Amino acid sequence: MAVEIQKPRTGEPLTLKSLHTENPRWCVGCGDFGVVMAIKRFMVDRQLTAAQTVNVSGIGCSGRAPNYINTYGVHSIHGRPITVALGLALARPDLNVFIESGDGDALSIGGNHLIHGINKNFNCVFLLFDNELYALTKSQTSPTTRKGHKTNTQPTGTYLDPLNPILLVLGIGPSFVATTADWMPDHFVNTLHAAFDHNGFSFVHVTQRCPHFDENNFDHKTTSWFSFLKHPQGIAPDKRIVDKAEVVEHDPTDLQSAFKLAASPRRHFGLYYINPDKPRYDEILLNQVKNTLQKPRTKLLDYFLL
Amino acid sequence: MVPEQKKISRFELLMDAGYGAQKAGDILIRAFAKTGKYVYIEPMFPAEISPPPRTRPSMSGVIIRLADFDITNVGNNTDLMIAQHEIVLGRRLDDEEENPYCQILLDMEDQKDNPTTYEQVIKRVKDLGLSIIPFDLDDASKMLIRGLGGSGKNMFYIGMLTHIHNTSPQVVIDEIKLTFGKKLPQDVFDRNIKIFENGYHFAKEHVPLCYEVAGKLKNTERVLIDGNSSLSMGIIDAGIKLFSGYPITPASSIMHTLAKIFPSYGGMVHQAEDEIGAIGTAIGSYFGGVPAITCTSGPGLSLKQEFIGYAAVAEIPIIIVDVQRSGPSTGMPTKTEQSDLPAVIFGSHGDYTKIVISVSNVIDCFYAPQVARYLAEKLRLPVFIMSEFQTANSYKVIDKPKVTEMNKVEEIQDFVLERFHIQRLPDNIEMVRTNQAIPGTPGGTRRVTGLNTDQSGSVNYFSKASQRAHTVRNEKVHIVRRALTKPEMFGEQEGEVLVAGWGSSRGVIEEAISLCQAEGLKTGGIHFKIVYPLPLMLKEIFSKFKRIVTVEVAYGDEMKPSPLAMLLRAETLFDVRPILSKATGRPLTPRGILAKVKEIIE
Numbered sequence: 017m018a019v020e021i022q023k024p025r026t027g028e029p030l031t032l033k034s035l036h037t038e039n040p041r042w043c044v045g046c047g048d049f050g051v052v053m054a055i056k057r058f059m060v061d062r063q064l065t066a067a068q069t070v071n072v073s074g075i076g077c078s079g080r081a082p083n084y085i086n087t088y089g090v091h092s093i094h095g096r097p098i099t100v101a102l103g104l105a106l107a108r109p110d111l112n113v114f115i116e117s118g119d120g121d122a123l124s125i126g127g128n129h130l131i132h133g134i135n136k137n138f139n140c141v142f143l144l145f146d147n148e149l150y151a152l153t154k155s156q157t158s159p160t161t162r163k164g165h166k167t168n169t170q171p172t173g174t175y176l177d178p179l180n181p182i183l184l185v186l187g188i189g190p191s192f193v194a195t196t197a198d199w200m201p202d203h204f205v206n207t208l209h210a211a212f213d214h215n216g217f218s219f220v221h222v223t224q225r226c227p228h229f230d231e232n233n234f235d236h237k238t239t240s241w242f243s244f245l246k247h248p249q250g251i252a253p254d255k256r257i258v259d260k261a262e263v264v265e266h267d268p269t270d271l272q273s274a275f276k277l278a279a280s281p282r283r284h285f286g287l288y289y290i291n292p293d294k295p296r297y298d299e300i301l302l303n304q305v306k307n308t309l310q311k312p313r314t315k316l317l318d319y320f321l322l
Numbered sequence: 323m324v325p326e327q328k329k330i331s332r333f334e335l336l337m338d339a340g341y342g343a344q345k346a347g348d349i350l351i352r353a354f355a356k357t358g359k360y361v362y363i364e365p366m367f368p369a370e371i372s373p374p375p376r377t378r379p380s381m382s383g384v385i386i387r388l389a390d391f392d393i394t395n396v397g398n399n400t401d402l403m404i405a406q407h408e409i410v411l412g413r414r415l416d417d418e419e420e421n422p423y424c425q426i427l428l429d430m431e432d433q434k435d436n437p438t439t440y441e442q443v444i445k446r447v448k449d450l451g452l453s454i455i456p457f458d459l460d461d462a463s464k465m466l467i468r469g470l471g472g473s474g475k476n477m478f479y480i481g482m483l484t485h486i487h488n489t490s491p492q493v494v495i496d497e498i499k500l501t502f503g504k505k506l507p508q509d510v511f512d513r514n515i516k517i518f519e520n521g522y523h524f525a526k527e528h529v530p531l532c533y534e535v536a537g538k539l540k541n542t543e544r545v546l547i548d549g550n551s552s553l554s555m556g557i558i559d560a561g562i563k564l565f566s567g568y569p570i571t572p573a574s575s576i577m578h579t580l581a582k583i584f585p586s587y588g589g590m591v592h593q594a595e596d597e598i599g600a601i602g603t604a605i606g607s608y609f610g611g612v613p614a615i616t617c618t619s620g621p622g623l624s625l626k627q628e629f630i631g632y633a634a635v636a637e638i639p640i641i642i643v644d645v646q647r648s649g650p651s652t653g654m655p656t657k658t659e660q661s662d663l664p665a666v667i668f669g670s671h672g673d674y675t676k677i678v679i680s681v682s683n684v685i686d687c688f689y690a691p692q693v694a695r696y697l698a699e700k701l702r703l704p705v706f707i708m709s710e711f712q713t714a715n716s717y718k719v720i721d722k723p724k725v726t727e728m729n730k731v732e733e734i735q736d737f738v739l740e741r742f743h744i745q746r747l748p749d750n751i752e753m754v755r756t757n758q759a760i761p762g763t764p765g766g767t768r769r770v771t772g773l774n775t776d777q778s779g780s781v782n783y784f785s786k787a788s789q790r791a792h793t794v795r796n797e798k799v800h801i802v803r804r805a806l807t808k809p810e811m812f813g814e815q816e817g818e819v820l821v822a823g824w825g826s827s828r829g830v831i832e833e834a835i836s837l838c839q840a841e842g843l844k845t846g847g848i849h850f851k852i853v854y855p856l857p858l859m860l861k862e863i864f865s866k867f868k869r870i871v872t873v874e875v876a877y878g879d880e881m882k883p884s885p886l887a888m889l890l891r892a893e894t895l896f897d898v899r900p901i902l903s904k905a906t907g908r909p910l911t912p913r914g915i916l917a918k919v920k921e922i923i924e
Contacts, residue, residue, distance in 0.1 A: 067764045070761050072606070083769050083781065087767050088766075088769070089770070092602070093629060099600075099601075100602045100605055101606060102602075103604060105606075106603070106607060108761060110762065111762065128599070132595035310588060316725050317688075322356065322545060
C-alpha cells in the first residue's frame, strides 16, 4: 500500500482519540470493535495522515466501519466497495485506501469485484470481515456459513459446505494474502503493517466473532483449533498467545504450500502468500498518462477535419 | 445526358455485412462534402459481426442524404437504392421508406442461382409502382472481384453512384486513396480503382439516371464526425479525466475512441468487470475530486440504477451517458429508440433526484459533457446525457465547433449553456451535508453514506432529518427548473397543433414544421434538450395551441402515452397525445409527421 511518501504532518499527532467519531452501533461482544481498534492502532503506530486516508465499505455490519474512523470514508452499496476504491486509487494515488467488506458483501453479492480487484492488483488494503453469516439482516446463511448451522433462511441447518475464501483468493492469482482474527490485536496490527507495506491489493481475511447470532463459532479463549504461520518474511505470531498455539513454518512465496495450508481443515493465521512483482493495474493506467506526450486540447477536433 | 438539378436527394446502398457498404458510404460522403454538398449519413448494420450472407439479418447499408442547404436529419423517403441482391432489397422494402418514384438498381449476379426469389422481389417492386433497373457487372469487373477473393464490389457501386450524382471521379478516387492507400498493396489498390472506374463507366452507358445537388457549402474548417466520436471529444474538452465503462452496443465506440487518445489529454480509460463496477469506479474518482464519466446503454443502465441513487444521496457528482437502443431487455442492439426516459427519471428506487440532458445532433454531443459536468458538480447529483443509436452513429459535416478547454466548471461559456436553454446556476446551493471536502483536505475528514444523514453527515433516522434531506435534494432540481429558459420552438407560437419532441427528433420536427407551414397549417414545434426537470413556462406555451402532440421513437398507443407524452401530461395536465410513437427501431421522418398533423387537423 505505502507507495507515496507520507506528507509532512502538521499540527497534532494522530491519536486513538482523534480517530474517534462516535460510539459504534454494534452488538456487545461484536468482533467489529476489534477490527476498528486494530485499524486505529495501526494508523497511530504509523502516524498516517487522517485526511490522506479513505476507508471504503459496502453494506452489512462491516459496512459501518468507516463511520467510526475519523478519516475520509465512503459507506457505499452492497458488494461494491472495491469498485469505488479503484476509482479513488486511479484518481488519487496519493491517498491511503482501506476497504472494509464482509463475507456476504465480498463473497456473495460482490464476488465479481473481488475477483477483478485481486486480479487488477490495485493498491489498497482489503479487509474481509468473515463472521460466517449475514448479521445486519438478522442471521441468514452466507457463502461461508458452516454446514448445519441454523439460520433464518435455512432453519434446519445450512445445507452446503462453506466456500473457502483463502483457496478462492489463492486461485485468483493474488499478490498478498494474510489472515488474522479480531481478538488478536498484536497479530492484527502486525498484519496491517505488512499489508500496508505491500504494493498492490493486500487481501486480509479476518476471522470475526458474531456472538449475537452464533456464539459457538469461534472459541477465542482456546488455541487448539488454529496455528500461526511463521517465516522471516512473514508476520510474527501474536505475542500474547504464541506460547499456547501451534506455530507452522511457511515460506510466503511458496504458492503450492499456501494452497495446501488453505485446503486443510485447520485454521492458520499469518502470511499465506506474497508476490511483490505482480503488475498493478492502477500503476499501468497512471504511467500511461505519465509517459504519453501531453497534447493541448486546442486541436482536439482536427482528427476529424475533412 | 444533362444532369437533373436537385435541391435534396436521398439514396441507399444495401449490401451483405462484411462487403464494405459502410466504407463505401464513408468514401462517398467525404467526396460529396468536399464538393460542397451538405451531407448526412445513417449507417444500418446487424447486431452480429458477420451473419451468413444472403440472409435478411445480414443486411448492412447506408442511407445518405444530400442537399444544397444544411440538413439536420436523415430525412424522408428514399429516391434511389442500389441493392447487392434480392434478399437485402426485400428486407429493406419492409421498412417502407421509399418514395413512390424511387428508382431501384438491383444487381442480378445472384439471379442465376435464385431465380424464384429474384422474380418475387421484382414483382413486389413493380406492384409497389416503383421503377426497377436490373444490372449486371461487366465480365472484367467480375474477374477482378474474383481475383480479390470476392471483395471490391462496393467499388463498383461507388463508381455507379459517382456517375449518377454527376461527381468528378477524381475527387472520389482521392478519398479511396485516403481510406485504403496505406493499408492495401499497390496492385490490390489499383485493381479496386479499376473496378471503381468500370462502375463509373457502366453507369454512364447503361443507367439512365444522372442528377446533381449543387455544392453551396462555404470553404470553412469543417469536420466529418459522428455522435459518439463527438461525445468522446466533448468528454476531453469538458476536462473529465476518467472514463469508466463496460462494453455495450451502441455505447462502446466512445470507449474505443477514448482508449486511443485519452492519455494524451491526461485521461484514463478503465474497462470495468461489469456495468456496476464501471459506475462505482467513476463515483470513487469523483469522490476523490477527479471528474469521471460512465457510458452505457439500456441493459447497462438497469444495472447501474442502485449506484445512481446512491450518488444522489451521498452527494457525489456523477455523469452517466445512455446511448439508447431499442428495448426492452436486450431488444434490438443496433436499432434506435427513445424509450429509456422513464428509466432515467424513475429508475432508481425511492425519491432520488437527477438531471436529464439530451442531445439532438453531433454538435450537442460535443458540448453536452460540459453542461453535464457543470450541473453534476454544482448540484452534486447524477446527471444523464441521453443519446440515441441514431445520433451516435450518424455522421454529418459541420463547421468545426469551438473548443473551450474547460478546467473548472465555473469556466463554462455562456454559448454552451444557451445551447441547452439553461442559465448559470446560483453560487451557493444548499447541500444535505455542510462539509463537502474532498479527501486530502486537512481538517475536512468526513464520511458519506447512502443512509439518511443530517447536516453534519451523521447517520440519522429521525423524521425531521429525512424530510429535510429530501427537501434539500429536491430544491437542487428546482433550482435547475427555475434556471431553464424557453425551449427551442419552430414555426407558429400559437395555432392548431404544437408538435413536441426531445433528443434526436429536433431536426425532424424543424423540417416537419416548415413542411406544415408550407401547406398553410397553423403548427408549431417544441424541442426539449433538458428533459428533466422541465421548464416552468410550459403551461403558458401549451395554452396557445388547440392540441399538443408528441413525436417519439418509443412505443405508445391510445391507452398508453409514450414516455414524453406521459411526462408532459403529468407536468402540465394538458391532454398531450403521441401522434407518432412507434417501436420500429427506425427514425422519425418529417413527412411522416406532416401526414399525421394533417390527419388530426382534418
